[in-house]
Amino acid sequence: MNQIATGTFTARKRRELNLTQAQLAERLGISSKSVSKWERGKCMPDYAVVNELCDALGITVSELLDGEENERENLRMYDNDQMIEMLARIQRLESQRVTIIAIALIVMGIGLLALSPLLGGSDLADFFRGMLFGIGIGTILIGVFLATRSVFAYLVQKE
Structure with missing residues (x-):
């Protein structure tokens, strides 16, 4: 396709x-x-x-x-209803994939936030601590954005 x-x-x-x-x-x-x-x-x-x-x-x-006209004599393995059902499954799987990625990003961000306090003591370590903290927050925000978008897409699809 x-x-x-x-x-x-x-x-x-x-x-x-x-x-x-x-x-x-x-x-x-x-x-x-x-x-x-x-x-x-x-x-x-x-x-x-x-x-x-x-x-x-x-x-x-x-x-x-x-994406093209078919000859009417062509033998098809699936009828229209089966093809639409396959298309629906593909769209649901795509939505689930985005949700899984969002959850993984949120978990990864929480992990980075948990690691950031372990660093510190010198200027370089404080720099890396700040970077880990910032990356963790950014990762969580991206995950929340993707999860929210996925939920809204699901709700719109249900209507």
Whole structure:
């Protein structure tokens, strides 16, 4: 699954139907920014709108994911519902990966904070102590940011 090929194909099919990004977005009940991101290959359509997108563009799910028109005689191993379910699983796994990274960063930051008081006594040791403390705080903040973003993405996906 190539996001750029899928995006280019989506843009081409949309233009063939003389639709603007805003018109397509309105049909799907999403923002035109989402359509723009798809067409630039920045992200894939959410599995919740894939069927509606394919219907609006007159293509199949496999054509969307392949980024090209398929011959109708081609034998496919999966039907549209199975492909959408696989796309949903991929998106859930990506969200879980970000959450695990966030938790690891928070734990690592706490570890660095715990190590920083062990250093001290000379100017060089105080410098490293301060660096460990700063890196620990920064790591925790990045972890909290990623965890919060992951939670909000999960909540939006549930709606």
